[in-house]
Amino acid sequence: MQKAKKRIAVFLVAACLGTVALAHGGVKNAAVMARMEAMKSIGDAMKVMGSMAKGKTEFDAATARAAAADVARFAAQTSALFKAPEDDPKTEALPAIWERFEDFTTKAQETEALARRLALSLATKADLGTGLTQLGASCKACHKEYRK
Template identity: 45%
Template sequence: MRKTVLILTSSLMIASMALAHNGVKNPAVMARMQGMEQIGAASKVLGNMARGRVAFDAEAAASAKAALAQHAAEIPVLFEAQEDDPKSEALPAIWSDFADFTAKADALRDAAEAMDVTSTETIAAGMGAVGGVCRSCHKAYRE
């Protein structure tokens, strides 16, 4: 039952995020947005467990951790080409300091991979590191 609720919640969240990006014409920008949506969905699963909003589920936590690490590893490739779209939230600073941007993406991947997902307490500790990396990157590189 818990897995069903988590899957349904994640699916609804992804569908609503897709609607938020309605009108994006550039396929490269859409791919970036979809990658970030996947990171957000995985983070939400883990964050909800850490906060006790949903019951701890070891399998769902491990799956979300793996998805978070995988999508974080894909960030540099998704942003390699300097693509734009009126709906894009990516700032040009990404490409003017791509080495720093890539380092932040690598730090997110590393934080996800290092996360211990064996309990709500360890997930909460790991999400602190993940959240810090997300904030630092969004502050510098997102509108």
């Protein structure tokens, strides 16, 4: 992978992981907890691919494909998990989600489609870099409008 591209991929992954450090400890609404957990799992799968792209872990196509499949699986649940306008003092979800739920769903489907394609096609480390850059941008496209 080209250096600049790799840096972009790593940056985008870091940008969409954001404030993962925030504990879920205080979340009282089970529906909010469930959607946060799904997002956390998406983040964990992205981390698996991110550390490979960075060279922190050794590149393994099968592991990367499985992580991409995990992203697709959780992205596929996103629309249903967010459908009800559930609230909690700890949530980072913005009310705009339920004002433009169709657009929100489309964005989740874009992430899912990209991840699914990557899960089927990823063979080389270069594929991983390209795929991560695209996926990272898709996370960001949603977070920028719908997450605090």
